[in-house]
Amino acid sequence: MSSFNINPINLMHTLTMALDLAVDGVSMHQQRTAVICRYLAEEIGIGAAEQQSLLGAALMHDIGAAPYYEERRLLLDPSRGCDEEFVFRHAEEGYRLLLNLGCLSHAAEAVRYHHDHWTGGNxxxxxxxxxxxxxxxxxxxxxxxILLRKHCLDPDRCGPVCADLLKETPVSLEPSLVDALMACSKRECFWLDMTNNTYIAGFHNKMDWGHTPFxxxxxxDVAGLYSIIIDRTSRFTATHSRSVxxxxxxxxxxxxxxxxxVYQVRVAGLLHDLGKLSVPNSILEKPGKLEADETRVMRQHTYYTYRILEQIEQMENVACWAAYHHETLDGSGYPFHIRGDxxxxxxxxxxxxxxxxxxxxxxxxxKAMDADEAEKILRGMVRADKISGRVTGMIMDLRDKATDIVRDSDIQMLEAFGAAS
Ligand SMILES: [Fe+2]
Ligand SMILES: [Fe+2]
Ligand SMILES: [Fe+2]
Structure with a gap:
């Protein structure tokens, strides 16, 4: 475990995809924002070390909005917009998520103020x-x-984008930075980069970030952070990922x-439902049975879990162990229909x-079931050739410890909420 190391920016870049997931795919908002930050940083001439932490923060800037699907969509929708209370709240929540995470705490402050108006009133x-x-x-x-996407990332619509930005400048944005962006937008490469998703997805690869490996x-710790975000998507799963x-x-x-x-299993458990960030909270929290189209959306979560985790270096097993948790031995599971051996x-x-x-x-x-009721259901699934009989036997041998884990997670969460209120 001591020889293990991972490139922090690769990891953050990969996991950032989860924060931009939606029913209709991946918006790449944060990755494209990071590329624009890089243009701005070079235009105004800030140093390499500052650039590194700027781009790290840019990749995670909306992390506080991740659990709130609808509000997150509104943040990115220039025609509807989001209420100001949530605008400041997601920045503060992002700050609090990052603050105590040693390896990412350097980004906390930049995230906290990323919607502060230039002229004040914040x-x-x-x-x-x-x-x-x-x-x-x-x-x-x-x-x-956001405005570039409103204008369809079209270089011929550079004028309207600039006009919209200038409209916001007197109050919200720093005039000299808007000027710097105008200068960038005069270069063809800026527009070509904005529309080149392959570049956006890999812009960090060729850069020497000089970070200490994770x-x-x-x-x-990072997996734990994401598990908090995933579990916040529903009040019924507040501790689910940690318990799994x-x-x-x-x-x-x-x-x-x-x-x-075992370490890899822990990481896989924390991230197994990562793709749930693509599912609206209204579906995750629906009290009744899901309609067919809602089930289809719900089922896409393990696909995204796999496609994101498979990109993390040295974590070959984690992607499979995490993302195949709805596959079944008879091949009727999803999304890959992997069966048997x-x-x-x-x-x-x-x-x-x-x-x-x-x-x-x-x-x-x-209501929550006790271990006897859970065993009946698990045994039924074994008979139907859905899950492993050996693993089911093992969890029943360890039922007291497993039940304690779920109960402890609940108590820890209650204590955390108690302390916060
Ligand atoms: Fe954003
Ligand atoms: Fe934001
Ligand atoms: Fe799941």
Whole structure:
């Protein structure tokens, strides 16, 4: 585990995709915002070290909005817009998420003020150059990205984009940064980059970021951060990912997985529902049965979990173990319809851990089940050739410990809310 290292910017760039997921695909808002920030940084001539932390913050700037699907959509919709309370709230929530995460805390401040108006009147009390430079740059880049998409990323519509930006300049945006953006927009490469999704998706690859590599501990912390975001998408799953992670690790350990593999199972458990950020909260929280089109949307979550996690270096197993948790032994699961022996043991473990934890939690349409009721359902699924009989036997042998994990997570969450209120 000590030899483990990972490029932080690659990891953040990859996971950022999850923050831009929606029913109709990936918007790439944050990645494109980061590219615009890079143009601005070079135009005004800021140093390499400052650029690195600016781009890191730009890639995560809307992280506080991630659990709130509808509001997140409104933030990116220039024709409807979002209410000002949420605009400042998501910046503050992003700051709080990042602040205590050692390896990402450097981005917290820039995220906190990325909607502060240049002329003041902000909850922070800041104005002008008292607002951190990185926040001011992200603010301009964020607005530019939204307006560029409003005008269909069309270089011939450069005029309207600039006019819209200038309209916001007297109050909201720093005039000299808007001027810098105007200068960038006069270069053909700017528009070609904006419309080149391959470049946007890989712009960071050729850059020498000079960051200290992330350790295994850092990756676990980042996965923990994302698990909080995923679990905030519904009040019924406030601790789900953390519990699945711990129950799956308990099973993997009992199976004799190596220390490194148990570590990977923990990361996979924390991130198994990452793709749920593509599903509207109204579907995630629906009390009744889902309609066919809602089921289709719900089912896309493991597809995105896989497509995002498969891009993380040195984490080959994590993508499979995390994303195959709705695959079944008879091949009727989703989204890949992997069957029988093709389903790795780590994925079978994750599937059983996920079902056990879900049954042990309250849902909008039923109360939490005890271990006996959960066993009946799990055994039925074994008979139907959906999940592994061996893994189910193992979790039943460990039922007291597994039940304690789910209950402890609940208590920790209640304590955290109690302390916050
Ligand atoms: Fe924002
Ligand atoms: Fe944004
Ligand atoms: Fe799931």
């Amino acid at each position: 909850p922070s009390g800041l104005s002008g150059t008292n607002i951190p430079l990185a926040s001011r740059i992200i603010h301009v880049a964020d607005r530019a990205e 350790t295994a501990r850092d990756l676990l 992670s711990r129950v799956a690790a308990l099973l993997a350990d009992a199976y004799g997985f190596s220390k490194h593999e 093709q389903l790795p043991l780590g994925s079978r473990i994750m599937a059983v851990a996920d079902i056990f934890v879900a049954l042990s939690e309250n849902r909008p349409y039923r």
